[in-house]
Amino acid sequence: xxxxxxxxxxxxxxxxxxxxxxxxxxxxxxxxxxxxxxxxxxxxxxxxxxxxxxxxxxxxxxxxxxxxxxxxxxxxxxxxxxxxxxxxxxxxxxxxxxxxxxxxxxxxxxxxxxxxxxxxxxxxxxxxxxxxxxxxxxxxxxxxxxxxxxxxxxxxxxxxxxxxxxxxxxxxxxxxxxxxxxxxxxxxxxxxxxxxxxxxxxxxxxxxxxxxxxxxxxxxxxxxxxxxxxxxxxxxxxxxxxxxxxxxxxxxxxxxxxxxxxxxxxxxxxxxxxxxxxxxxxxxxxxxxxxxxxxx
Amino acid sequence: xxxxxxxxxxxxxxxxxxxxxxxxxxxxxxxxxxxxxxxxxxxxxxxxxxxxxxxxxxxxxxxxxxxxxxxxxxxxxxxxxxxxxxxxxxxxxxxxxxxxxxxxxxxxxxxxxxxxxxxxxxxxxxxxxxxxxxxxxxxxxxxxxxxxxxxxxxxxxxxxxxxxxxxxxxxxxxxxxxxxxxxxxxxxxxxxxxxxxxxxxxxxxxxxxxxxxxxxxxxxxxxxxxxxxxxxxxxxxxxxxxxxxxxxxxxxxxxxxxxxxxxxxxxxxxxxxxxxxxxxxxxxxxxxxxxxxxxxxxxxxxxxxxxxxxxxxxxxxxxxxxxxxxxxxxxxxxxxxxxxxxxxxxxxxxxxxxxxxxxxxxxxxxxxxxxxxxxxxxxxxxxxxxxxxxxxxxxxxxxxxxxxxxxxxxxxxxxxxxxxxxxxxxxxxxxxxxxxxxxxxxxxx
Numbered sequence: 243x244x245x246x247x248x249x250x251x252x253x254x255x256x257x258x259x260x261x262x263x264x265x266x267x268x269x270x271x272x273x274x275x276x277x278x279x280x281x282x283x284x285x286x287x288x289x290x291x292x293x294x295x296x297x298x299x300x301x302x303x304x305x306x307x308x309x310x311x312x313x314x315x316x317x318x319x320x321x322x323x324x325x326x327x328x329x330x331x332x333x334x335x336x337x338x339x340x341x342x343x344x345x346x347x348x349x350x351x352x353x354x355x356x357x358x359x360x361x362x363x364x365x366x367x368x369x370x371x372x373x374x375x376x377x378x379x380x381x382x383x384x385x386x387x388x389x390x391x392x393x394x395x396x397x398x399x400x401x402x403x404x405x406x407x408x409x410x411x412x413x414x415x416x417x418x419x420x421x422x423x424x425x426x427x428x429x430x431x432x433x434x435x436x437x438x439x440x441x442x443x444x445x446x447x448x449x450x451x452x453x454x455x456x457x458x459x460x461x462x463x464x465x466x467x468x469x470x471x472x473x474x475x476x477x478x479x480x481x482x483x484x485x486x487x488x489x490x491x492x493x494x495x496x497x498x499x500x501x502x503x504x505x506x507x508x509x510x511x512x513x514x515x516x517x518x519x520x521x522x523x524x525x526x527x528x529x530x531x532x533x534x535x536x537x538x
Numbered sequence: 539x540x541x542x543x544x545x546x547x548x549x550x551x552x553x554x555x556x557x558x559x560x561x562x563x564x565x566x567x568x569x570x571x572x573x574x575x576x577x578x579x580x581x582x583x584x585x586x587x588x589x590x591x592x593x594x595x596x597x598x599x600x601x602x603x604x605x606x607x608x609x610x611x612x613x614x615x616x617x618x619x620x621x622x623x624x625x626x627x628x629x630x631x632x633x634x635x636x637x638x639x640x641x642x643x644x645x646x647x648x649x650x651x652x653x654x655x656x657x658x659x660x661x662x663x664x665x666x667x668x669x670x671x672x673x674x675x676x677x678x679x680x681x682x683x684x685x686x687x688x689x690x691x692x693x694x695x696x697x698x699x700x701x702x703x704x705x706x707x708x709x710x711x712x713x714x715x716x717x718x719x720x721x722x723x724x725x726x727x728x729x730x731x732x733x734x735x736x737x738x739x740x741x742x743x744x745x746x747x748x749x750x751x752x753x754x755x756x757x758x759x760x761x762x763x764x765x766x767x768x769x770x771x772x773x774x775x776x777x778x779x780x781x782x783x784x785x786x787x788x789x790x791x792x793x794x795x796x797x798x799x800x801x802x803x804x805x806x807x808x809x810x811x812x813x814x815x816x817x818x819x820x821x822x823x824x825x826x827x828x829x830x831x832x833x834x835x836x837x838x839x840x841x842x843x844x845x846x847x848x849x850x851x852x853x854x855x856x857x858x859x860x861x862x863x864x865x866x867x868x869x870x871x872x873x874x875x876x877x878x879x880x881x882x883x884x885x886x887x888x889x890x891x892x893x894x895x896x897x898x899x900x901x902x903x904x905x906x907x908x909x910x911x912x913x914x915x916x917x918x919x920x921x922x923x924x925x926x927x928x929x930x931x932x933x934x935x936x937x938x939x940x941x942x943x944x945x946x947x948x949x950x951x952x953x954x955x956x957x958x959x960x961x962x963x964x965x966x967x968x969x970x971x972x973x974x975x976x977x978x979x980x981x982x983x
Contacts, residue, residue: 358878366963369963369964372967373627373963373966374626374875374877381623381628
């Protein structure tokens with residue numbers, strides 16, 4: 243019994259002494275850390291991707307608090323509201339540019355762009371581009387092996403099995419630009435995210451002359467220049483047989499979309515036009531009128 | 539019998555056209571000359587749309603030191619300067635010439651007479667080779683005048699003539715040896731004079747006994763030229779492997795040149811082109827192409843004008859079989875798949891191979907089983923499985939550390955892999971990327 247008591251006492255006293263030492267050391271050598279760093283760190287994704295150019299999220303949080311402005315500090319994984327909150331915590335003003343999104347500028351789906359041969363090498367766009375240029379007649383468009391999908395850290399790009407083209411999920415896209423770097427054909431572009439996520443862009447980068455491009459793909463830009471004439475805001479330029487819409491000048495009027503004979507200009511997330519609505523109503527109405535006599 | 543020591547494979551030879559005499563293909567209706575038919579800077583056109591050209595007229599000048607000029611192989615009118623899809627699968631600028639008649643430049647000696655001696659000096663010969671636009675005809679298309687001027691600090695003691703032709707199916711070099719033996723020996727003498735070397739070795743694989751016998755009888759009276767039969771093994775025709783097989787010397791890893799072990803290697807096709815350029819004043823405007831494939835009714839060796847579309851060759855050989863799965867420029871191991879039969883014959887086109895669909899299609903890929911067959915097969919002593927994995931994971935540092943730049947892209951690894959992994963595809967990707975990284979680094983320093 244005595245042995246047990248001695249052991250308990252001895253250990254207890256040692257623990258007490260050591261805890262006092264620890265307490266003393268902690269209070270004497272305390273590192274003052276800005277509590278804001280912890281708060282910012284909680285907002286950050288903690289993926290430590292290094293996309294901001296700093297070694298990890300903790301370093302980014304520290305840099306936010308320590309620097310005088312938010313200039314040059316941008317977490318590519320954080321959405322606008324999150325960046326605003328981070329800036330508020332750090333006590334800085336933040337000027338975020340227009341929000342952006344990745345856009346795939348190719349519409350060469352299996353239907354639009356006939357397959358001429360079978361590429362059976364390793365499934366990587368970079369290899370297909372290097373070897374023999376994929377399996378269609380277009381030397382500029384999507385190769386469909388999904389290099390952009392594999393580099394996207396946010397799961398924002400998926401291959402559409404029907405069209406064989408990558409589709410960007412605008413909600414998940416942080417416009418970090420990894421896919422732009424990964425695409426050997428350079429078809430992905432970071433463009434402005436407009437109101438209601440509306441986008442107008444030339445969905446083709448084919449630099450071949452009109453007839454060659456048209457032969458390769460039904461929706462290839464043939465460089466006819468009709469859209470350039472239609473645009474009132476000088477937003478469209480024509481170079482190397484491809485039209486390009488400057489997203490800073492485009493006012494989303496959709497005139498070019500109607501002009502394009504190849505349907506290579508894509509307008510996304512727009513409500514249907516009144517005329518188109520009327521057409522669809524008519525189409526919908528037809529079966530009803532046909533059915534009425536039968537029911538009578 | 540000699541051969542190189544490590545690695546190598548033994549593909550089925552399939553030399554269907556070894557006994558077929560070289561036939562002359564008629565001049566095409568339109569000839570297309572891509573501006574980059576060689577390693578290095580593309581040539582710069584020196585003709586314009588509408589210009590009249592003769593056979594042998596220079597139509598493009600070298601675009602730099604490492605470049606070669608291009609000559610018209612037909613007479614006619616320049617139709618346009620546009621782009622064409624060549625054997626590399628890329629769209630490249632090219633000169634299109636509509637053929638009218640067959641008028642030759644008067645300076646070219648078209649007679650069959652053998653010219654034995656030339657009074658040209660060393661510099662004049664090199665200038666002549668440069669002006670003729672000669673590049674390595676084995677497939678690498680390295681400008682020959684550059685190769686014949688090795689850096690001064692290397693002492694060259696051996697000229698090796700590459701008549702190995704280890705690629706299955708191809709017989710262009712074999713036929714050239716049999717049909718133009720005298721010209722080749724004169725060509726070798728010319729190169730020996732340029733290099734200031736007194737020893738030349740003609741390396742021939744043992745599967746060409748007729749060529750070995752003929753060359754032996756022709757060289758028996760010539761001092762300094764010897765014929766060396768080599769054991770059959772792919773890729774013996776590769777420069778480094780051939781040097782090892784013939785001399786036993788090993789070329790250090792890149793950026794070392796074969797000249798660093800005292801050797802210069804030239805293909806027999808190149809030697810013949812040098813003979814024609816120096817003795818006959820004829821630029822490089824035609825070459826022998828093997829048109830072959832098991833489905834072809836008339837596989838043959840053809841003397842083809844540069845720029846002839848591949849479709850003409852196939853038509854001459856009996857037309858494209860219906861079950862053709864792949865059309866390859868070159869041999870089955872190192873050749874490049876052609877996108878369609880409109881691609882023109884270039885300086886490096888040694889063969890046109892039509893593979894039936896069943897043979898051509900790649901089989902389903904499986905996981906690596908760590909059998910190390912690829913390591914055993916690699917003639918450069920690399921570890922292809924490791925390089926391919928590094929490439930898959932974009933680990934360029936690992937690839938560089940493991941000597942990826944030494945890879946000669948012979949395809950031995952891929953052909954032996956029991957899991958049919960596309961090892962060469964991955965290695966090529968990594969080699970491309972690592973090459974870019976090294977160039978960027980060198981540019982910085």
